[in-house]
Amino acid sequence: MGITILPFQMATKRFLLLISIAFAVILGFQYLELPYSNILFSLFSTNKIPTSESSTLQDEHALDVANKTRMSGEENITSNSEQKSGGPYANSPEIAPAYLNSPLSPITKVSPDITTMVSSNDYNVSLSRNDGNALDKNSSINSVPKENQGSPLPVSDVTTISEMNKLLLQSHASYRSMRPRWSSAVDQELLQARSKIENAPIVENDPNLYAPIFRNLSTFKRSYELMEETLKVYVYREGDKPILHSPYLVGVYASEGWFMKLIEADKRFVTEDPKMAHLFYLPFSSVMLVKTLYVPGSPSYENLIQYLHDYVDMIAGKHPFWNRTGGADHFLVACQDWAPSETKVHMAKCIRALCNADVKNGFVFGKDVSLPETHVRYAGNPTGELGGNSASNRTTLAFFAGKLHGYLRPILLQQWANKDPDMKIFGKLPKSKGNKDYINHMKSSKYCLCAKGFEVNSPRVVEAIFYECVPVIISDNFVPPFFETLNWESFAIFIMEKDIPNLKVILLSIPEKRYLLLQKRLKQVQQHFLWHKNPIKYDVFHMILHSIWYNRVFSATTT
Known part of the structure; x- marks a missing residue:
């Protein structure tokens, strides 16, 4: 007996065949990362970039909990006038984002003191990452593809400064x-x-730069000159405030905000023609991302990661440049x-300038950049006062003061307080007033202890550089700022965390002549860490x- 294929069975097979072909086409686009792959994918996705109309800023105290009490003035360095006035924008109405008064983005009442220490109960739900992995075990943050895990070079449990130099x-x-x-x-x-930098003419001395x-x-010097002559940056204009294009200009995280403010206003390096660009800037604020989207007490921040993923999809779908290099x-x-953690999956190939530059958290030598964490108390005067007592009038051997963030600082106090x-x-x-006691201690001490808190940066x-107090960095695996350029061992001391009990012995073993040299060099390096409303040559901007330019030059390849 023959088998009769009914008409509806044939129709079903055709339908399944068409579905299979369509699915294969979509997978092909995604695999090849073609410019329109994200548009096709979006047809099957409900994830969208949040708009300013749908964004609601959380209470600033909630951000404080989310950031483990570090937001806007870690420890003893919160602006006194900010505490009185109720928020970090109060002193600088000229730079307050428009959305603060916009009916489209309602804001809950701002806590008058956003640096209050959370209670032990708050801490249990504040996404503490002392062990580097307090998030949900199944979180995609902890499932990083092998090709995105950073340098292929082996890294030991503790990476010393000399090992970082080798890496x-x-x-x-x-x-x-x-x-x-x-x-x-x-x-x-x-x-x-790159060829010109590698074959740079020998410079033995420069009136504006201190060689040691x-x-x-x-x-x-040659790389900097070529940057001035050559570099063009394209700044993406897409995306809504407050997460995109909203510089946060005060507090300990102000570096990212000042860079955003200055680069978006720049006329020298920024180009309107993306085909001329050597670099493409993604102008999002990691501070505003948390303030806007993080739900206080949540055990996860997957929604923050998803936002950045959707943002990259939007950029890649609208422009071909991301797909040309995979974001490199x-x-x-x-x-x-x-x-x-928010950027190490979907933005893994990008050059990431990060304050939290941790060898154990995916920092890639030769690609990523250690961003200085510069505390700005007043947006109107981002640098503030500089200098301190002369070397002979620094009567204190070592100084530290701060909240007991993380595991290291309680050990430091137990040993030495x-x-x-x-x-x-x-x-x-x-x-x-003005944190004068804290600053005066720094100005009158020979060595200032820079002990890690929840994260490696501080x-x-x-x-310490500002107040000419030799920084003693006690933070294993921390990559110091501008590491590819500056010789940090010429003006700072690095002590391993396990050596805290021997701290005084180590500091006293440094000859006076060596200390004077370290302190002298601090004065020379200051200019490279100063913000200016109008950037000047060799400043922090x-x-x-x-x-970023230097790492791009030395990692670039051709087709």
Whole structure:
């Protein structure tokens, strides 16, 4: 007996065949990362970029909990006038974002003190990541593809500063970004720049640059000159406030905001023609991302990661440039603690300028940049006062004060608080006008301890430079700012966390002549960490841009 195929069975088979073909086409686009792949994919996705109409800013105190009490003035460095006035924008109405008064983005009442220490109960739900993995075990943050896990070079449990130096040198020889899918004139310009930097003329002295604080003054100067002559940056204009295009200009995370403000107003490096661009800037604020989308007490911030994923999809769907390099010629500047985890999957190939530059959290030598955490108290005066007592009038051997964030600081206080008059080690100091007590301690101490908190970074590193107090960095696996350019061992001391009990012995073993040299060099390096409303040569804005440019030049490849 023959088998009879009924008409409806034939129709069913045709329908299934068509579905299979359509699905295969979509997968093909996604696999090849073609410019329109994200548009096709979006037809099957309900995830959208949140708009300003749908965004609601959370209470600033909620952000404080979310950031583990570090937001806007870690420890003892909160602006006194901000506390009185009720918020970080109060002192600078000229830079307050328009959405603060917009009916489209209602804001809950702002807490008058956004640096209040959370209680132990709050801490249990505040996404503490002391162990680096307090998120849900199934979170995609902890499931990073192997190709996105950073440097292929092996990294030990504790990476010393000397080992970081080796990793940096090896990265220039081994790390290369993804080959562009089609050629562009900018690729050849980058390769030519690299050749010129590698063959830079010898510079023994420069009136504006102090050779001992650089790894190689000749290389830096030539690279900086080529940046000024060559570099063009395209800034994406898409995306709604407050997460996009909203610089946060005060507090300990202000670096990202000041860079955003200055680059979006720049006329020298920014180009309106993306075909001329060597770099593409993704202007999102990691601070505003948390303030806007994080739900206080939530055990996860997957929605923040999804937002960035959707943003990248939008950019890749609208422009062809992301897909040309897989994002390797794109960069972000982010200072908030969670930025490494938020960006290490969907933005893994980008150049990431991060304050939380942690070797153990995916920082890639030769690609990523360590962003200075510069605490700005007043937006109208981003630098503030500089300097301190002369070396002979610094009567305190070592100083530290701050909240007991993380596991390390309680150990520091247990070992040294109230134990030795030469070691002024405190918890949080009582409030004083303009934080004068805290600053005066820094100005009158020989060494300022920069002990890690919840994360490896601390604003004390830059503050110590400002007040000419030799920074003693106690934070295993922390990559110091501008690491590819500056010779940090020429003006700072690095002590491993396990050596806290020997802290005084180590500091006293430093000869006076060596200390005087360290302190002298602090004065020379200050200029590279200063913000200006109108950027000047070699300041922190230009140093951040240079580090991004430098890493792009040395990781670029051709088709």
